[in-house]
Amino acid sequence: MSRHRLGGARPAAALIIAGALLLAACGSDDGDDAAGSSGTSGGGGGDATWTMVTDQAGLGDKGFNDLAYAGLEAAAEDLGGEAVVIESSEQAQYVPNLEQAVADGSSLTVGVGFLITDAIAEVAQAHTDSSFLLIDAVAADADGEPLPNVASVTFKEQEAAYLAGIIAGETTESDTIGFVGGQEIPPVVRFLKGFEAGVASVNPDVTVEVSYVGAFDDSQKAKELAAGFYDGGADLVFEVAGLGGLGVFEEAQSRGEGFWVVGTDTCKQDLAPDNFLTSATKDVAGVVERTAQAVDDGSFEGGAITEGLAEDAVGVCEDTFGDLPTEVQDAVEAAREEIASGALEVPAE
Template sequence: MSLSYLSRRSLMALAAALSVGAPGLALAQAKIKVAAIYTVPFEQQWVSRIHKALKAAEARGEIEYKASENVSNADYERVMREYATAGNQLIVGEAFAVEAAARKVARDFPKTSFLLGSSGKPQAPNFSVFDNYIQEPAYLTGMIAGGMTKSNKIGMVGGFPIPEVNRLMHAFMAGARETNPKVEFTVSFINSWFDPPKAKEAAFAMIDKGADVMYAERFGVSDAAKERKVLAIGNVIDTQKDYPDTVVASALWHMEPSIDAALKAVKAGSFKAEDYGPYSMMKHQGSSLSPLGTFEKKVPADLMAKVKAREAEILSGKFSVKVDDSQPKSGK
């Protein structure tokens, strides 16, 4: 048997293996199928961070990604079941108003991995939860707000008074009190995750009563602050480019550490019911204080020195920001 014949046979065998997909090659090239279900638009602050992290994984070639936005609560379970039935290995979303339905679907698809924003606990074997534990940078933005207010009055407009919002507001308030013990807060909730006009009106009412710094937990607040020429503190995303003379700083949420940890577990076949919330903390690079940008020279140097010192203590573990999930109230 000639060498050339053997070579031809080897090449033919290799070509055949490639055409049907050799097991090793298929495993190396397999992408995780991921689906996400959002009850609000992609651009909404909270959801935008999850969507951004998943789009980054898609751009790296790690996942096949499909997503649905503006899914009503009544439709959530149906969409979730469709994605699970279609063979998606990981389903991501927020279960705050559809908790029972989401957990029911997870029980019906025990081999599918679920990672959902939730105030509840993980549910074995496959329902993991996450949260935006960004109370640390929220505290730091509060310190800035306390040092920037001239009227000693800060307005705060939130979506719903649930733990995920309450803890950020409390952290912000505690930070503001550190740099300004005289500060007073006006707090209100618009009972919506995405209603910029309603948030704007609530902010106007606070500004009319003397608030000169606004905590923009929702879209619409910074618009009111811009119109009335007062300052705003952002939450979850950095909107300073849209409000260069209004938004001083923001507490940023980075969902990448949580998503990347979940994808690694799914790929390894080790995904289980866990709390991914801690991945949002500063030590995991899941949150951060935004750069001052256009306010670099407008924020007093001595104030920023205090903020940076506190930030260093948070990162080193010397200082811990209290987690308070109770509903915040107006007052001192």
């Protein structure tokens, strides 16, 4: 377990990191704060403690752990109090780390990732007066009912990935694309299915080949899988591998121009400027900050929450969107409008 305490007045370096991630994430502050049958009382202000328990990938994944961190930092600055990050290096640490957050009086405890779901459910049911936020899954009781003290937020990753798939399908010249996933869990599958559908909508001749690392923190294995795809004729790889995805960027960059990579969660053009095509993004930072605001003003409610294009919670990297050919931008915008309006339903499984 690694533990960091960060006061409401952020250090300059952390401010830069969080600011960059907030700008990179696709979304707005207008989404739903929470939904459900009941909630806990407010507990923000200068005495608040905003706590995040990471998954095994931890900070530095250039993905949703870092985005959640940015949202936590923003909450501490905007609402006051202290931001605390507890890093987990293995799944066995999830419950003890969450229990530690509650014992320390956390105003909101954020659990990051599908793999922490069971731990959140266990700890939340043991501490019904505490407020939790779970990213990428739903914490439920034995009857399958979402817990009232956990805001369980899932994203329509398939919608973001569909847009990324349009860009990829219009870009590939080899008509072979690789997909490197961390593990075959629901959020990763949603990325894959939406991406496949987006590619097929503009280029039905493309073959999407799929491999899984088996973990979200193994960048070397992800790099090897990407190399295999490129060696086999792919000119583009879509990574949904958490911290491991950094290995895909490393492999693409080592090969030079013409070998593309599509990222996830946030813009990652700094990792391989000549190879980055786009990212399928999620507004994790915004969700964390909005949920903290709800705790602060007493409006927090638990339950299952799903956000997608209609809520401006997912999308593609806006930092580089203007660099795409006009016809590709037009195709993405048309699909974005169809999906947000409900006219087009993207497959999730």
